[in-house]
Amino acid sequence: MREDEAFDLDPRAVAASFHAAAARYDEVAVLQREVGTRLLERLDLIKLTPQTVLDIGCGTGQVTRGLMERYRKARVLGLDLAPGMLLRARKRAPWLRTLHVVCADAASLPLASGSCDLLFSNFTLQWCRDLGRVFAEARRVLRPGGLFLFSTLGPDTLRELREAWAHADGYNHVNAFTDMHDVGDALLRARFADPVMDVERFTLTYADVYTLMRELKVLGAHNVSRGRAPGLTGRRRLQAMAAAYERQRRDGVLPATYEVVYGHAWTPTQELATSHGDGVATFPLARLRRR
Structure with missing residues (x-):
């Protein structure tokens, strides 16, 4: 198996994992x-009055509820791969409002082109196997002047766990995460305008590595890549990993790093030129007409 195939995600496994995790997530x-709250706060700096809002990867709907409270006149949709998450999200909708939910893949949105004004996504893109397709779909469903605001995880995420497992065996035990600059490049390829990217690092601490691993399992965020070890991990390899992680212990606790990538971009109010890769670019006819 090639290295890139080893980190390929199985959407069915992702959906099953988060469906099972919904009750305790x-x-x-x-x-x-915390990151969802910070992402919502970024909307304070943006002048936008959306009619339709789509929360991609809404999970149990905690942040979706924040969107509904912020945009009380907007139609808010919650989208997720996991049916169990959507059931909990609907119960969390504020007041007597109904949260419209959609069980679907972010890479194939069952929405009409140009039907949304705001796309919001907190900690979901890292679970998408083809970021280019996701961004192309986001670009398609947004109206001109629409906003795509998101958070995802960068490559330093869980680096301590990744390094510890590298001492135990040759399998992939931690999902791969996309670099901030590559995310920005993917936005440009999808013809988004004015992408802005920034990064923030968080360190969570644990008494032992087993507590960290149990928490990841409860979240539904354990490894679901094709290169994961088949079957159960033997006690000897698990002990070797734990011993390697112990070298990271500081002040009596074990750190777990999370590299959080924030991004936003707009759909242009006028269609941009389309390059054909052969030195030729085409423009919409309306842009060539005299005003």
Whole structure:
């Protein structure tokens, strides 16, 4: 198996993992809530009055509820791969409002082109196997002047766990995460305008590595890549990994790094030129007409 194939994600496994995690997800989703709150706060700096808002990867709907409270006149849609997450999201909708939910893949949105004004996504893109397709779909469903605001995870995420497992065996135990600059390049290829990217690092601490691994399992965020070890991990390899992680212990606790990547971009109000890769570019006829 090639290295790039080893980190390929199975959408069915991702959906099954988060569906199973729905009942207990909120118990351990501390970082997800914090980053979601910070992402919502970024909307304070943006002048936008959306009619239709889509929350991609809405999970149990905690951040979706924040969107509904912020945009009380907007139609808010929650989209997720996991049916169990959507059931909990609907129960969390504020007041007597109904949260419209859609069970679908972010790479194949069942929405009409130009039907949304704001796309919001907190900690979901890292679970998408083809970021280019996801961004192309986001670009398609947004109206001109629409906003795509998101958070995802960068390559330093869980680096301590990745390094510890590297001492135990040759399998992939931690998902791969895309670099911030590559995410920005993917936005440009999808013909988004004015992409802005920045990064923030969080360090969570644990008494032992087993607590960290249990928390990841409860979140549904354990490894679902094709290169993961087949079957159960033997006790000897698990002990070797734990011993390697112990070398990271500081002040009596074990650190777990999360590299959080924030990004936003707009759909242009006028269609941009389309390059054909052969030195030829085409423009919409309307842009060539005299005003």
